[in-house]
Amino acid sequence: MPWVLFAKAQDAQHSGDAVGAIRALNQVLETPGLESRQYLQAWHFLRALGQQPAAAEAKRVFGVVLEVALDGGLDLLAAYEDNSARYFNYSGAAVVWEGGTDLENSPIQALLAAARPVAVAIGPWEEARLPAPAAGLARINILTPSGLHFGQAPFATLFQDPMGGPVLLRGQELMQALMDLAPPDAGSTSAS
Template identity: 40%
Template sequence: MNLVSTSSENTIQPYRNPGLNKIYNLLFCDNVDLYKSETQSADYPWSILLSDSPDPKALMAVAADGSLESRQKMLAYNRLLAKGFPINSRVLLGVIIEVGLADGLDVLAAFHDGTCRYINHSENVLIWDTQTEQSNQLVSQLFADSIGVVSRIGPWDKERTTFPGQGMVKLTFLVSDGLYFGQGPFSVLQNDAMGGPVINSGIQLMSYLIDQTNQQ
């Protein structure tokens, strides 16, 4: 069962900038208090997602709502899991690739709805909410490669682990029935039959996003 943190102080802090640490932790959709501090809206679906005692049926409706953002749906699933409600489906909603470098942490997050976030080791952030045909193709490829991993491993049954150290890479998969992840030396996982395609697809997506931003 994926555990949802209920303390705003229980966050992982890989960056010097507190604002980037918040963006980083929001990617994982597992800290309700962070979303409460970030979102002031009382409209649907936030009225359900941020409720102190959300109705499970309402959460299931949010999770199944195809019009919503992937992170909203993942937050709904995580709140259900935290309440002990089993999720029988296995829907991949997000892929997060973290690479530990000598001078910081690179993080690429891609979501099923085509949105992406990239935080680099120099503490710059790229927010991608404008989808293009090519970005959608690159995200779709990353998800196709990631599903191959998710289908062969199981969900993590403890709280989320910290970010990888220098020379390491961590692959996190946000799935409806829990958080899945794998971690190891970058040089090893890049040549791994399961992890390699995910890393290489992530590199292609990251390069495209950076190029598009530099052209603006």
């Protein structure tokens, strides 16, 4: 259903009907039970059409993506409000959690909770998206209806930061929980 609405919004926008596009995207937002990424996509397009979320919705954390640049490549961890999560190791190994329920000890929701005060404290990034961080750097990306909020610094600096440190710590706990789901010596797995 959401993809039909996204297509409808795109068709309306291409024909110059911004009101129709906004209406279709708002229907996505009003549809219960969608993936967090679908709500974020709708907000992305709505902002492009000049629409802004209400203040009460603007800083809602739908997702957190952590990027840690290592000498061998980029580790990426993503957690979403719908209790899905992904971990992509620089080696190419991956774990995808689509269980719809949080993992044992709630590491997904703990990561989102750690990111909420950061989203409230900083504004959304208004510039073009930056390339992946260089080796030694870490980036915290917080995904909200008002846009991307992020912080980037050397890993050790960000880990010691009063706001960034708790986010990275909760991220490490989620990463470990996801890795514990993977069979030994598995290059890639999907868990649910």
